[in-house]
Amino acid sequence: MKNNRHCYFAPLRLRGGGDNELDNTDSNSTSGDMGAGGSQKRGPTSPGGLPAKLPRTSETSEINDLIGFLEQTVLQEKDKKKLGVMVAEKMLTKIARLRTVTQSLAHENYRLVGELKGKDDALNQSLTVFIGKLEAKNAETCGLSAELEALKTTASQDPCTAQQPSYASKAAKAIQRVPRTETAPKLTAAPQTKSRKTVNKEQMAKSRKTKATSRFLIEIPQDMTVASAKAGLWQAVRAKCSNPKAKTIVSGKSLVIIPDDANTLEVIRSMNNFIEIGPRKPRVIIYDVDGGISKDELTECLLAQNAELGITAEDMGNSVPLHKLGPRNGDAVHWVMEVPPSVLAKMENKLVYIGMTRCRCKLHSTLPQCYNCQQYGHTSARCEQKTPSCRNCAGPHDSRTCNEDGVKCVNCKGPHKASSGICKARGQATRSLLRRTDFGSPQ
Incomplete structure (x- = not known):
């Protein structure tokens, strides 16, 4: 019987650990601070502090009932001697801390709900004001429309107003009264600025004439x-x-x-x-010719496959294929031919058939440019200048060894490379070439 009483008053060991386990947990945390160290300060509660009494809802009532049940259970077990005094006190401390945290969360939730409701009310009030102003503007617009319709109806019914001449009829009569000898001043349009491309095209046409x-x-x-x-x-x-x-x-x-x-x-x-x-014969360039076509085959195809252009055997006899442009070993090349003025008139800006290809023909007015001195009209193989001129900076060195950042043309001194298409010297050389070319008498 003594043993039974000893067992009855023995401390109750909980599932997952006994008093030692609770003691170890408490030794690492202060009572009621949920693991916060002794040297650490707890963060402040939400603005306004905890309310004296939270509004009672189903959630808060349920939480209070659960915490109250836990407290009551611990107290009953403590009175029955089934829990040790130390264990019961620690459990009650933790339950009290749980109640405090729960109240803090509930208070913060109610505060946020209140802020949201206030913003929602302000938004609804602003929306109501806006709708009122919009309806007022709509009513004002409808009133103006009705007034305008009434004025139109009154004007159409008034015979005096209907017989009044319009502004257009008055202006027409005034024009009719002006004597024929008097001429109104003419409005001269401002001259339009021509683009560089248009000016260059006009200069080329003038040089060709x-x-x-x-x-x-x-x-x-x-x-x-x-x-x-x-x-x-x-x-x-x-x-x-x-x-x-x-x-x-x-x-x-x-x-x-x-x-x-x-x-x-x-x-x-x-x-x-x-x-x-003597005058230079014109040259024509034929684009995208099959790379396997030779000089003789080129003239034969032009004569045999393009009868609609009126090309004769005499024309081909006076025409000479000079050289190819583009990749010489490629599938397609561009042939440059020297032709009489009469043949140029037949081929320029036309399409010709050569082999199994239809090719474009245009006047070839491009001058060769020397890579040594950067001048036009000859190549580096025939250049007589000993000191090279740089294509990039116009300096006295080879273009391939240039390290200068600035760009300067050796021909026109402009801020561009000597090989640029906008170079004035290139345009002058091309126009000079056209003036030295015999294009025949104008049609």
């Missing part, structure tokens, strides 16, 4: 200056022609004479020491 004539070249002796050479030439021409008309261009140590009339042309042609350079 210039009649090409023979040029004459004479070398200046080493012991003679350019001025003395021009003076001696002038005296020699004046001796045979009283009124010569010609243009003289200095090209290095040579003089280029371009006669402007037939009389001067015959006089200079009869003189010695002049090298005559």
Whole structure:
């Protein structure tokens, strides 16, 4: 019996651990602080502190009932001696802490619900004001529309108003009363600025219309200056022609004479020491020709496959395929041909059949550019300049070794590379080429 009483008053061991387990847990945390260290401060509660009494809802009532049940159970078990005093006190402390935390959460929830309700009420009030203003504007618009319709009806029923002439009829009568001798001032439109492309196209067309004539070249002796050479030439021409008309261009140590009339042309042609350079034949470029087509096959295909263009055997006899452009070993290349003016008129801007390909034809007015001196009209293989000129910065070095950041054209001194398509020197060289090309008489 003594043993039974000893067992009855023995501390009750809970599932998952006994008093030792609770003691270990409590040794690491202060009572009621849910694991917060002794040196740490708990964060502040929500603004306003805890309320004296929370509003009673189903959730809070249920939580209070559960916590009250736990407290009552612990107290009963403590009175029955089934729980140790220390264990019961610790459990009651934890339950009290649970009640405090639950009340804090409930208070914060009610505060947030109140804020949300206040914002919702303010939004509804603003919406009501906006709807009222919108309805007022709508009513004002309807009133103005009704007033306008009433004015229209009154104006149509008033005979005096209906007979009044309109502004258009008054203006028409005023124009009819103006005498024919009086002319109204004309409004001149402001001149439109032409684009660079349009100006360049017009200049090319003008250069092409210039009649090409023979040029004459004479070398200046080493012991003679350019001025003395021009003076001696002038005296020699004046001796045979009283009124010569010609243009003289200095090209290095040579003089280029371009006669402007037939009389001067015959006089200079009869003189010695002049090298005559006839007008240049036009050239046409044929795009996207099969890479396997040879020179002979090219002329044969042009003659046999393009009868609708009126190309004859004599035309092909006077035409010479010069060279290819593009990748020479590629599937398609561009052929450049020198043709008479009559053949150019038949092929320019036309489509021709060559083999199994239909190719475009255009006037070829591109000049070769030297990679050594960057000048136009020759290639580096025929360049006589010993010191190279850089294509990028115009410096006296090879373009492939240039390390300069700035860009400068060696020909026109502009802020671009010498190979740029916007170079003024390129345009001048192209226009000069067109002026020296014989395009025949205009149709």
